[in-house]
Structure formats: C-alpha cells, structure tokens
Amino acid sequence: MTARFPLARPRRLRATPAMRRLVAETRVRPENLILPMFVKEGIDEPQEIGSMPGVYQHTRDSLRKSAEEAVEAGVGGIMLFGVPAAKDERGSAADDPDGIVQSALRDLAADLGDATVLMTDLCLDEYTSHGHCGLLTDTGDVDNDATLERYASVAVAQAEAGAAVVAPSGMMDGQVAAIRAALDGAGHTGVAILAYAAKYASAFYGPFRDAAECAPQFGDRSTYQQDPANAREALREVELDLAEGADMVMVKPGLAYLDVVARVAEAVTVPVSAYQVSGEYAMVEAAARNGWLERERVILETLTCYRRAGAAQILTYWATEAARMLR
DSSP, rough: OOOTOOTTGGGGGGHHHHHHHHHHHHHOGGGGGGEEEEEEESSSEEEEEEEEEEEEEHHHHHHHHHHHHHHHHHHOEEEEEEEEEEOTTTGGGGOOSSSSSHHHHHHHHHHHHTTTEEEEESSSTTTTTTOSSSSTTTSOOOOHHHHHHHHHEEEHHHHHTHHHHHHHOOOOOTTTHHHHHHHHHHOOOTTTTEEEEEEEEOGGGGHHHHTOOOSSSSSSSSTTTTTTTOOOHHHHHHHHHHHHHHHHHEEESOOOGHHHHHHHHHHHHSOOEEEEEHHHHHHHHHHTTTTTSSSSHHHHHHHHHHHHHTTEEEETHHHHHHHHHOO
C-alpha cells in the first residue's frame, strides 16, 4: 500500500477533534431521537423500573414534566405507552376515550402543541389480561382479523385524543390497511402511520415487559413476530406495509439488527426508524454501573451506528440525555 500511494496519510484527517468533526460522515441530531415514555393509571408518583434504571412509569403529571424536558432538549418526538389499571381479554382500555393513553395525549397536546410529534404505540398487549397483542380464539391462538377491528378502533381513539402518528406494533397481517381505512373514515386523514414493519420475536424485550406490564401469560409471540433468522422476510413485510399506506417504517430491535436497518433503508424512500430496545439500554446501564464501559461514549457511539446504518429516527430511552449531549 505504501508503494502505490506514497502520499496517502488518512490520519491527517483524524488529527484533532475539530478535524474529525469537519469530516465526519454521519451525524446524530436531537431531532433524530424519539423518546418512548410509559404512563400508568392509578399511581400517585412515578415508579422507577427496576430493570431499566432511570426510566419510569409516569403519572400524568410527571409525564407532562418529563415530556416538556424532552422538548426543551430538542427531542424530535415522543412515543407513548400506557399501563391501565384494569385489563381484560379484549383490551377494552386501549380505545376507551378516558383511558390512560388518551387522557395523557390530551394533556401533552394541550401543553406542547406542535413543539414535538406525539406518537402512540398501537397494540393490545399492554391492555389484555393474557398479554398477547390481539384477541384470542377458543384454542388460544391470536385471531388476526378480529384483532384488526380492535386496532382500527384504537387508532381512531388515539387520533381523536391528539396523536399525530400512530404506530401499530402487533405484526398482524393487514394491520396498516385496516388502520388507514379507519383513520380516513373518521376524518383523520392527516394522522400518519409509523408501522413496526419488521419486529422480531427477540429476547431483548424483557425489561420493556416489566415497564409495560405486558409479558404473555402463556406461550410467546413467535407466531406473529418475525424469526430473528430472517432478513429477506423483513423486506417483504416492509413492502406490504407501504402498499397498505404506511408513511414510515420501523425495525425493532435495532443494534442486533443493523443489517436489516441498512437493507430496509436502501430499499425504500420513506423514513426508516429503529428502536434501541430495553435490553440494549439495560445492558449498557448495567455494564456502566460496574465500571466496564464508558457510559456516555457508548450511548453516542450506538446512536451514531444506528444513523450510519440508515435510521432516520431512533427510538431510545436515552433521548433526552443524548439530545443534551448533542447540542
């Protein structure tokens, strides 16, 4: 290499922090970040999630305060998850106009207006007594088409409460088409759909299930979430969701699936999001508390890797903190 390129010295462009900033190929900005937040019905003060130190199940009041802090830091959007006081087999609280997410949405819409993008996770697992993402048949299987009717109703309820984006995460066949038809039929043509198009049956979700109190009471979600072994299948799922009317698509989890993020980003012309899931967060926090990793460096490095792979938006529990570091 030296003989062929005697004058080449790549290290010249790494000599100082200013030079490295000047030639950096990938940048993360606060507006690229989306903060997932949990709001729980029936609690008087925020409750820290044991497996996710620094992340809380919020009251409506503490949610408002933390959301305002995120907006002040420059975070681009907020993704809301709800934990109701009561659950049943059909997830009735999910589309209750006075349910916890709808009530919290109205709070945030009144407080924040257009200063951020209010997003809602659209699924039933947080609301069902059995913890699955849809209605069940008599044999205990998830009933795809009956579930679509519930998703359509939830989408309308969330839109009417102030959601600018609904994000179906249940991986039911035809969910985007059903939701788009329901939103348009109810006059919410301006509400966008961020489809969890490639959501894998991953072992990285454990701490999230503590936060959302949504672990399945039996079985698992392998019959509707994707097999971690498959990448081409993700492209098919994305293609189907776009054909049904998705405005944006998501890959979840993120860090272990950056190859999928990159393939999806190369294949589509819509924004691609990726979710830095609870297991990723918990591993870094645990390692940092033991002194095994430089916490802030790892946070920014992983976010940069997401962007380098092609993620236009990153859902991360570090969104507020990272946005402050990036300003």
